[in-house]
Every structure is written in structure tokens, then in C-alpha cells.
Amino acid sequence: MIVGASYGTLGSSRAQAQLRQILDAPELRAYIMPSSEYHLAHSLQAFDESGALKDSEQIRRLEALFTDFLVFIKITSQLTETHAQHQKEVEAFSWEELEQ
Template identity: 35%
Template sequence: MKFIGLIGSNAAKSYNRMLMQYMQRQFSAQVEIELAEIKAIPLFDEDQIEHAPQCVLDLAKKIEAADGIIIATPEYDHAIPAALKSTLEWLSSAAHPFKGKPVMIVGASYGNQGTAKAQENLRMILNSPGLEAYVLPGNEFLMGYAQDKFDQNGKLHAPKCEQFLTECFNNFISYVQCISHKTQQVSV
């Protein structure tokens, strides 16, 4: 099974990137997680939909080929970052790779509520026309105080957090298998 780990931040130092890198290492025996950055994706330009940047088309191909998508989002002002929103606008207009794809949302932040508002915002966006993703319900991984949860090597050193992440991830694998099975039945 292959997943794309979309890092929803364009910051040089990002706890969401650290979280995705940790997941990539931690769950490598179960699945392959290819990390995808959004740094190079330009601001969405509706006038350029017919001539989408190659980096957008490349990301769309990776998403289409994946069995599932994990999006790690920070939270700014109770919402997802503008860079992630812009990336999703490109992907909902120039291509439609999320349609019918299972998606897991995770997030890390400095505050005590994790990325609760951003994840709620992202769920709503992923359900919109043009994206139409199948977002894993009921498994919100909201890492608060991320600066205290990772060591200098990017390893999680919060056992309860690690346990809950593993539980959510295993639920996502089951969800991906269910969606895949459903899709195969419809195709037959």
C-alpha cells in the first residue's frame, strides 16, 4: 500500500513536517509514505487553470496513484494555511485527484488545542465539489504543544500521543481497505 503524506506548510521549520517524517519512519513496515511538499506551488490563479504549473500536475499524478492521502496541517487564525488552501484550489480546478480518495488529517501546533479548527476547516474543504475526498471520520489526531513532544532527532517522546497516532493510523489503513474494496465492487 502506498500513501502520499502532504505537508501542509511552507515553513522551513515545521512540526507538521516532523510529524509526517516521523509517520514515514514509524509506519514503514506497514505502508510506503511518500512525502510531498507544497513549497514550490505558486498562489492559485484562476486565469491559469488551463495552464496549471507542472508542479501541480506532478502532485496530482502522485495523489491519483496513491492508495490514500495523509495531510498534515498547521493552524493559523483557526484555519488551514493559505499555501495549503491554494494548493487544494489548484487540485480542485486543474485536476481532480482527490475524488474518491481516502484521506487522513493530522496536525501539530504550539497551542493546547492542536489543530482542531484547521482540521474542521480542512474537512469542509475536502468535501467540496472538485475535491470530493473520503475523509476518515472520527479519528482526529490533534497534537498540541508539539514543541515539547519531539526530541532533537524528530522522534516522538510522548507515549500517549504515540499510541493514539498508531491507533488512528491503523484505523486509516482499515478505512483505505474498505474504500478500495467498495471501489472494486462498483467496478465489477
């Protein structure tokens, strides 16, 4: 999940797009949650004195995104484990044993 904030109106969208492109490189093999960008514009005005977000809609959106991210982590973990198990089965496969 890629999250960003900026002083202006774009909410770090360009930086997030570049980071997504880098993380999506085959050499990194990073798992990136699709459609998970969170852009917070005008970040200087977005927080109260204690550092909490002021806007209840932004809080709701961010909480929903984190909930989705936890599901993404669980699914990705299951897929990774399944892939590793299948890889072991493939490596242990023998045509000679199959013919007997």
C-alpha cells in the same frame, strides 16, 4: 486522515475542521475517514532531539489511528472497485435482452 500539530493548546483543530469541510466538497469526491482527527498540542515540546514523539500515550494514539486508517483504505478500495464493477453492469444492461 487529517493530522495536525500546533504550538498552542488547540492542536490545529480549527485548521483541521476547515480542511475536512473542503475535502468533503462534492467536487473533490475525497474519501475522508470519519472521526480520524489527530491533534497534537504544544508541538515544540512534544518531540525529542531526533524528532521522535516523547509521550508514549501520543505514540499509542497515533499508531492506533494509522492502523484504523489502513483498514479504512482497504475498505474504501474494495467499495470503489465494487462500485466501478456495478457501474459497468448497469451500462451493459439491456431491457431488450432481458425480454428474450
